[in-house]
Amino acid sequence: MTANTTVRKAPVSGAGGGTQARPPRRRPASPVRRSGWTPWLYLLPALVLLGGLLVYPIYQLGLISFLEYTQAQVSGGEPTTFQGFGNYATLFRDSQFWQVLLATVLFAAACVLATLSVGCALAVLLTRIRALPRLALMMAALGAWATPAITGSTVWVFLFDPDFGPVNKVLGLGDFSWTYGRYSAFALVLLEVLWCSFPFVMVTVYAGIRAIPTEVLEAASLDGASQWRIWRSVMAPMLRPILIVVTIQSIIWDFKVFTQIYVMTNGGGIAGQNLVLNVYAYQKAFASSQYSLGSAIGVVMLVILLAVTLVYLRLVRRQGEEL
């Protein structure tokens, strides 16, 4: 596929490396690299760190979710007891959990949809304008991208502040409080998430579009295809690998939004109306010391994201990409 090969070439220029034609890659290992322990030696620091700080904590997370683990056990006053699926049963019987789960899924879906559509639309827009406006948009987007989640959150809360914020003034909303209502609070957080995450989609998709040979687009346009049609039938299929990556990345990022919710709705909103799973788990564990319930929520999140990952791997594999 032309798209694939062109996209593949991009990093060569980035690495500043050789331009000479590469000899065809030999499948069977050349003697140079049949080297026994050397690759493992190179991998050692990475594997030790990941084993100790990623794999082991995951195991621990699973373990704690099956135990009774509250403040008493943490301070060592009481022995831990095995609960089986007791914590999960408690969790699944709690109507708030289902409410939070639903809110998380819907909120993440809205964020992903908004981020992708805005990001792709602006990427296409970037290809149609001259250098100066492109630079302006690029710079503004990079600024939003670079802004730390926590400062982004504080700034957006301030912008929408009922007393001193400019947004209510301009929209004539008086002292309407965005964080008071459940949906308006979610909408406010969504806007902030969109603001700081569309640049990644835009820049990546734009880089992908630039790798499509111009002739293809010109041919389509000569044949009288509209802009939408070109996107739908030419660009989108050629950008498929890139679109899969940004979609999955967005799902993963938006599903575990923490800082924005925590800061903007002050820890989950009035009476927990704006909780998402991540914040919910945190509040359960660290605010009310129910570590095992928090861990069980963590496991639920892990399972959901693992399912997303498996779908992703299948999609990548089906394209016959070599790992």
Added chain:
Amino acid sequence: MSTPTTRPRIRRPGRLAAEAAAFLIAAAVAFPLYWMVLSALKPAGEIQSTHARPWTLSPSLDSFRRVFEQQDFGRYFLNSLLVAGTVVLASALIAFLAATAVTRFRFRFRTTLLIMFLVAQMVPVEALTIPLFFLMRDFGQLNSLGSLILPHLAFSLPFAIWMLRGFVKAVPEALEEAAYIDGASRTRFLWQILFPLVFPGLVATSVFSFISTWNDFLFAKSFLISDTSQSTLPMALLVFFKPDENDWGGIMAASTVMTVPVLVFFVLVQRRLVSGLGGAVKD
């Protein structure tokens, strides 16, 4: 970057409208940052005024002064810098070695490892706060910067390795063989030939580890519970939030101080970032 300067088919009257739209969107996207800096520079009376104006006639550094005096902000800033700097350097080196291993060698479990690195990127690290909290407690790392450095180092690795792979792969194998024929040892090839060639990729990768570490809020909030001298910037920022009486000038000044280093870093590596993403994305 080689933009085809002539894109003849697209020269339509619609382009002016598109460019106007681009400027408008750019202004809207930049507005929150503008407002942040503006509010940080406004004198106290103007911020708490109900007639917010999009400019100020008497800029003052009072808010910044308040931030650096009242709180131990300079210290928090250095703490944040220390944590992020350590993570960036260490993760670049470790990821470089690992990426070399999985691209320049063929060995058993190579594909399995690659898939594991991919899956590891998807793990919601926030969910691991609880077990990590106990881990750090057992190692006596609570309230120390190590409790932030270690997890962030580990979590930045899978993505860094995955992204660097493309850059390492792009270095022709002929170069490696030539080096060996010329008598270079494997270590020499690794550090004196491969490393400089992959360096742009390392820079692009380091942006991501820098940002995720610099922005960290959850781990800092959970692990640095009592020793405020070890606080990092995000925690310090929250001090200015008071129920019903937020010191917006202080908050905006602190936010500005926290945002500027990332912005500088971004602008510096901006071009490499775009090409680096091309490299990561192709996989």
